[in-house]
Amino acid sequence: MMFLEIFLFSLLGILLGVILGLLPGLHLNNILPLFLSLTFLIPNPHYLAVFIVSTAISQVFTSFLPSIFLGAPDGDSNSLSILPGHKLLLQGRGYEAIHLTVVGGMAALLLSIIVILFFGNYLTSLYHFTRPYVQYALIAVVLFMVFSEKHFKKILSAGLIIFLSGLLGVLVLNSSIVSQQNALFPTFAGLFAISTLLTSITEKSKIPKQQVDSKLQASRFDMTKSIAFGVIAGILVGLLPAVGVSQAATFMQYLGGLGEARTFLITLSGINTANEVISLNSLYLISNPRSGASVAIERILPDIGFNDMLLFIGVILLSSGIVVPVTLYLGKVIPNILVRFNYTFLSLAVISFLLIMIIISTGFPGLMIAFTSTAIGLSCAYLGVRRSNCMGVLLLPSILFFTGLNPLILTILRI
Amino acid sequence: MKLSKNYVLLTSLMSSVAGLVLIYIATSSIEPNEIPISDITADMEGRKVLVIGHLADKRTHEDGHLFLTISDNNSKIQVPLFSDFMKQLNKIGITGDDFHEGDKVSVSGILENYKGRLQIMPKNLNDIKILGE
Numbered sequence: 001m002m003f004l005e006i007f008l009f010s011l012l013g014i015l016l017g018v019i020l021g022l023l024p025g026l027h028l029n030n031i032l033p034l035f036l037s038l039t040f041l042i043p044n045p046h047y048l049a050v051f052i053v054s055t056a057i058s059q060v061f062t063s064f065l066p067s068i069f070l071g072a073p074d075g076d077s078n079s080l081s082i083l084p085g086h087k088l089l090l091q092g093r094g095y096e097a098i099h100l101t102v103v104g105g106m107a108a109l110l111l112s113i114i115v116i117l118f119f120g121n122y123l124t125s126l127y128h129f130t131r132p133y134v135q136y137a138l139i140a141v142v143l144f145m146v147f148s149e150k151h152f153k154k155i156l157s158a159g160l161i162i163f164l165s166g167l168l169g170v171l172v173l174n175s176s177i178v179s180q181q182n183a184l185f186p187t188f189a190g191l192f193a194i195s196t197l198l199t200s201i202t203e204k205s206k207i208p209k210q211q212v213d214s215k216l217q218a219s220r221f222d223m224t225k226s227i228a229f230g231v232i233a234g235i236l237v238g239l240l241p242a243v244g245v246s247q248a249a250t251f252m253q254y255l256g257g258l259g260e261a262r263t264f265l266i267t268l269s270g271i272n273t274a275n276e277v278i279s280l281n282s283l284y285l286i287s288n289p290r291s292g293a294s295v296a297i298e299r300i301l302p303d304i305g306f307n308d309m310l311l312f313i314g315v316i317l318l319s320s321g322i323v324v325p326v327t328l329y330l331g332k333v334i335p336n337i338l339v340r341f342n343y344t345f346l347s348l349a350v351i352s353f354l355l356i357m358i359i360i361s362t363g364f365p366g367l368m369i370a371f372t373s374t375a376i377g378l379s380c381a382y383l384g385v386r387r388s389n390c391m392g393v394l395l396l397p398s399i400l401f402f403t404g405l406n407p408l409i410l411t412i413l414r415i
Numbered sequence: 416m417k418l419s420k421n422y423v424l425l426t427s428l429m430s431s432v433a434g435l436v437l438i439y440i441a442t443s444s445i446e447p448n449e450i451p452i453s454d455i456t457a458d459m460e461g462r463k464v465l466v467i468g469h470l471a472d473k474r475t476h477e478d479g480h481l482f483l484t485i486s487d488n489n490s491k492i493q494v495p496l497f498s499d500f501m502k503q504l505n506k507i508g509i510t511g512d513d514f515h516e517g518d519k520v521s522v523s524g525i526l527e528n529y530k531g532r533l534q535i536m537p538k539n540l541n542d543i544k545i546l547g548e
Contacts, residue, residue, distance in 0.1 A: 037458070164431050164435065171439055174538050175441075175442035175445075176442070176445055176447060176462060176463030177441050177445060179460070179461035179462055180460075180462075180527075182461070183461075202423070298530065299528060365441060368434065368438060369434075371430070372430070372431060372435055373434075375430035378423065378427035379424060379428050379431055382420055382423055382427060401499075404502055404503065405503075406499070406538065407503040407537075407538065407540050408506075410538050410539040411503075411539050411540040411541055413439075413443070414541075415439070415539065
C-alpha cells in the first residue's frame with residue numbers, strides 16, 4: 001500500500017463527504033451501492049475502504065450545516081418544537097451552533113479513539129453481554145420517548161407518531177416494492193428532510209442576520225459534561241442496533257440536564273462522531289457491521305485485522321483534521337449565500353432535488369414511501385412533539401426482530 | 416392564504432394513513448416471479464426473489480440456526496434460517512427434521528450479501544415451503 005494513494009483517496013473521500021453533508025437528505029448509504037459496483041476499477045480494496053471511511057467521517061461534521069441553516073421554523077412560532085440548532089440560528093448564533101458541533105464532535109472523536117485503542121476488549125465484552133437484552137433496551141427507549149412528553153395529549157401524539165412511523169418501517173424494511181438497499185432513503189428523506197422543509201415554507205421562515213465570532217456561550221464545565229455524555233452515548237449507539245443518535249441525545253438531555261440548546265448540540269455532535277468512529281471499527285471490535293459504511297467495508301475487506309483498524313483510525317484523524325476547518329469556514333459563508341436566495345425557492349429546490357434522487361433510485365414506489373413518510377413527519381411537526389419520535393421507523397422493526405416476532409407478524413400481515 | 420394548522424394536521428394524518436394503506440396493498444400484492452438460481456446476480460441484492468429447487472445440503476448450528484443449500488440444475492444458493500425464525504416455524508409444526516436432502520423446496524425472501532456470498536433470507540413463515548421429494 002502506498003501512502004500517497006491512501007492520502008489521495010482520503011482527500012477524495014473528504015471532498016465527497018463535504019458535498020454529501022451539504023446536501024440535505026442525501027447520505028453516504030445511498031451511494032454505497034454505486035461505489036461497490038466500481039470495486040473492479042480500484043487496484044487495492046484498501047483504497048476504496050479508506051475512501052468510504054473518510055467520506056463517512058467528513059459527512060458527520062458537514063451534515064450539521066444544512067440541518068442548522070435550513071428548515072428553521074418561524075421564530076415567532078410557539079406551536080412547533082424548535083430544534084436546538086434552529087433556536088440558535090433564529091437568535092443570529094448559527095455560526096456558534098456550528099462551532100459547538102465541531103468542538104463536541106472533535107473532542108468525542110478523539111476520546112472514542114482512545115477508548116477503542118485502550119479499552120477495545122471491554123467494548124467487545126460489553127457488546128456480547130448486552131446482546132441478549134437488546135429488545136428490552138429498545139422497548140425502554142420507546143417508553144422513554146413516549147412518557148418523557150409532559151402532557152397527556154402529547155404522550156398520545158408521541159405514541160401515535162412512533163406507531164405510524166414504526167408501521168411504515170415494518171412495511172418498507174420487509175417489502176419488495178423497493179430494493180432493501182435503497183428503502184431507507186425515501187423513508188428518511190420524507191420523515192426528516194422534506195417534512196421539515198415544507199414546515200419551514202408554510203411558516204414563512206426567514207433567517208435573521210448572523211453574528212460570526214468565535215465566542216462559545218457555554219461554561220467549561222457544561223462543555224466537558226456534554227462531551228462526556230456524547231462519548232458514552234455515542235459508544236453505546238455504535239454498539240447497539242436501531243438506537244439512533246437522536247434518541248440517545250434526548251435521553252442524555254434528560255439524564256444530564258442538558259436542556260440548553262448549546263450543551264445539547266455539543267452532546268448531539270459528540271454522539272454522532274463517537275458513533276461513527278465505533279461503527280467504522282465495529283468489524284474489528286465486534287465482528288459485526290454497525291452502519292451502512294461498515295457493511296460496505298466488510299464486503300471490500302472480509303477479514304479486518306488490527307492493522308486495518310489502525311489504518312482506519314489514521315484516516316479518521318486525517319479526515320477530521322481537514323474537515324473541521326472546512327466546516328467552520330462553510331459555517332461563516334453559508335448564511336451570506338443563503339440570504340441572497342429566496343428561502344422558499346431554496347427549500348423547494350432542495351425538495352425537488354430529493355424527489356428526483358428518490359425517483360432515480362427507487363422509482364414510483366419510492367415516491368409513494370416518501371409521500372407517506374413526509375405526511376408522518378408533518379403530522380409530528382403539527383402535533384408539536386419531538387421529531388425523533390419518527391425514529392419509530394427503525395425502533396419498531398428492530399424490536400420485532402430482536403424479540404423474534406418478525407416472521408410471525410409478517411405472516412399475519414401477509415407481506 | 417394562510418392554512419389553519421388543524422387543517423394541515425388533519426390532512427397530514429389522513430395522508431399518513433392513506434399512504435400506509437397503499438404501501439401495504441402494494442407490498443402484500445406483489446409476488447416475486449420464480450427465477451433460476453443461475454440468473455441471480457449481485458445487482459439484484461435487496462430484492463425479493465423466489466427460487467424452486469432441491470435441498471442439496473442442510474447444516475444445523477448449535478445455536479439453533481439451520482443453513483440450507485438449494486440447488487437447481489448446476490447452481491446453488493444458501494438459505495439461512497436463524498434460530499428465531501426456526502422457533503416460529505416450530506410453532507406451526509415445521510422443524511429442522513422435516514427438511515431432507517433431495518426435497519423439492521420453494522424459497523422466497525430478500526436477496527442479501529453475506530461476506531461476498533449471495534443468500535436468500537426468508538422473512539415470512541410462508542416464504543419457505545417443502546413441496547415434496
